[in-house]
Amino acid sequence: RVGVFAGITKTGYELYGPELWKKGAHIFPQISFSSVANRISYLFNLQGPSMPIDTMCSSSLTAIHEACEHLYRGECEMAIAGGVNLYLHPLGYVGLCANHMLSADGRCKSFGKGGNGFVPGEGAGVVLLKPLSKAIADEDPIHAVIRGTSINHGGKTNGYTVPSPTAQGELIRTALERAG
Template structure:
């Protein structure tokens, strides 16, 4: 940790280039990794961003859950397996300069492309392999891209997901400079008194393939993706200000593409940053999209 990075007074913290937040949902043991299991040299593993190492482990676990081995992927899917990794955070590389000055033979680096490409290399997967950074929607966009590539026949199976770690205090300082973080460590999504979000870490990967092939192959099926859509809000009142009309049109597009009636939806995972600006806009977008199907 960076000594003295925290300042409890919000105004003073912003003025002094410090963080007024010290809370988060953190992954315990995030740096634990068995490099030899994945045939990676220990010295090389030390320089790899922990996000990359976590994503490797998550992909392996997804393969185990699906009942696949690397050999089966090569035989049953001709290695035409895509990898789509949502990742948006840097920070690990910021430790490099001090280590280099101290003479350490460790060179921390963050490479978004390596997060996806390392999986393709380790498992000998020859489908599309790409990172996706669309900020908060990175992992969802990675799944969308995976679905699109499957539709077009550019891969027979896809690993898709995301990883997010806050590895350096400057990530907090930067978010606080934009006054995005909660001042009390609580994210009050769609609630009274919302003053920002609380950073959270996580990693997750799913294996995707067309339903007919999954049934034919006897795969365990956890869920069905009926449709995905993406867009951008365009120019609004500010760079971080969402567009309720664009959000409504996007949700509507996804519903129509999937052939789903809004009234049948029982669960929504929202952005919900717990801010007075963003949350009402998100509700407005959802309302506009749902209103075409129901007045409830």
């Protein structure tokens, strides 16, 4: 019983549709977020929970949180958790620019004076998680121990894409409390 928890927010494949149609293609490029997690479960015959997680910027961390919760409840014995974020078509950037979301100077200044937007990043990362007692018993190389996780939402702020320093502080406090 291995769970798969895939943080994913966007793909961009569908943006290639009009370009392909002009060339005579009769396809609609798309991906279902559930396919990201479920394809892994299918290919490796994994029979634990298998789900995509889309919480925007926090998708990967939320996937890890959900994996930890499922492990804690015994719903899986191990979990593959992580995320992917790729900008596969230029229109992804056009939309961010049109909504004035990108940093004008190309620098992130989260909660800092002069913050004027964010700088998108791309990447993929995955970790294999299992209960510490099981990892020790199996003599696995242990690279880190997750002692506590937590998730929340910032509620209403100065703007839909503006984080709440208060809510993020509460989130950190809760995670530290859970970690002891």
